[in-house]
Amino acid sequence: MSGVIDLGIEICCSKPVMFEVDIPMTQFIVNMNNSMPSSQKFIIHVLDSTHLFVQPHVEKMIRSAIAQFRNQNSYEKPT
């Protein structure tokens, strides 16, 4: 067999996920990844400035981190 390696199957049994984001968000996620201890790093590949290939099961965590980031920038007039 020629050398086409199917990295997806080799690395994890459950299906990894691709993120498509805008450029600031990519940096945000990469930053998050770097601040995590090495056992918990989730980015498998940084494909380009707007696409990331990551481990599964981190989707929820990323979404809540983004929501938190968004809320830090909002102000709601108290009723």
Place this chain on the structure above:
Amino acid sequence: MPQVKIIAKNFMDMVASLTAIKLDKLYNNVFICEAILRSLPPLAKKYVLQLLFTDAPVTAKMMKEWVLPDGESKHGVAIDRLIQLRIFNESVDRKKETCYSLNPTFQKNLQKHIISGGVLPREPMNSNNAIKLPSLQELETYALHQWECFLLQLINSGQGEKLTGISSSMMKVFQRGLLSQRDRDGPRLTESGFQFLLMDTNAQLWYIIREYISNAEERDVDPADLISFLLELSFHVTGEAYNLNTLTDVQRTTLKDLADLGLVKLQQGRKDSWFIPTKLATNLSVSLADSSVRKEGYVMMETNFRMYAYSTSKLQCEILRLFARIEYQLPNLIACAITKESLYNAFDNGITSDQIITFLQQNSHPRCADRVPSIPENVTDQIRLWESDLKRIEMTQAHFYDEFPSKDVFEAACDFARQWGGLLWEDSKRMRLVVKSEVHNQMREYLHTQSK
């Protein structure tokens, strides 16, 4: 988040799904023929009228010649529709060509209708002015009030207050697609429920009527009879009284339910009882042609994101509460503001920015509606921006392919993925590929066969 679109289910699709025998029975009623004619696309209407007095079948080829080349898709749509409703009968003539002819029942009745005009099976009463009829204005207020009570009860069924006479089992049928049963907190509106509230009245009415008819069989009522009665009702004159003794028992029960919805008003005198169709009923057939009568708008949107709704209706207040923050209420005015938080609430509930903007545009106050654009651009832009802020990240389950032996194999793999609609990302310089999970198995087999 998957977007569920609640479509104002097309009444005519339901008619088209009836069996051939039932459809033929329906076509015996002259008013149904007219109502169906109204609902057809324009080209189909033309074909029906053109073939109305033709007895021999017309070949499909000849009909195609009537259309210019760029109208072919419309031609196809029209013919399909006519066959679906069994207005056109397809046959094969001696030269083995397909030809079409009109359904004979439909043809006969429509001819009669055109020549002698439609005569309703009942005459309006009150030829001697013995009864005092409500004025058109009073009737309209009554209809609106009934419809609003019904909608309020539909969405607030948790509150024990019973505003209309509709039985709770009937209510459950209507609520089927719109509310979800949650044991702890009581029923809550679903995504479709929210979208339903933002539709315009005619679309809502058709949705409810369609549910009512679909449920008819469980109540031992023939849906075809119900459809024919409803369409007949839409041809009565608004504001005129018709005696109840001209109706069958089934029709009378139906009428009671319709009175709860605001389509007719029931009244009783000393000897007789009668019903008066309201504008909601007579609009039923007009709205078939998709040219609905817009009721007067009441919302004024300002560039500072404040909204003023000239309304006293509880229902409209509830609808505005879906996506705006109600600041205060005056005797004739509801003052609200569109804020990020109120919109996020709406988006969480499954409403899209397009629906909110369409709702605002359709209900804008006449003085605002004359302006172009009726809603200030900064408001519409901001609503869309806020929505897209929620969608900054898109996640797809995928697989990553690397280290292709040659450029050709890489290109072939790319094309294969593209054909299956699974190509998410490619990098031709370093020959890397990301493919959707769904396509992964086929991709693997393809690469195995390639490598042999």
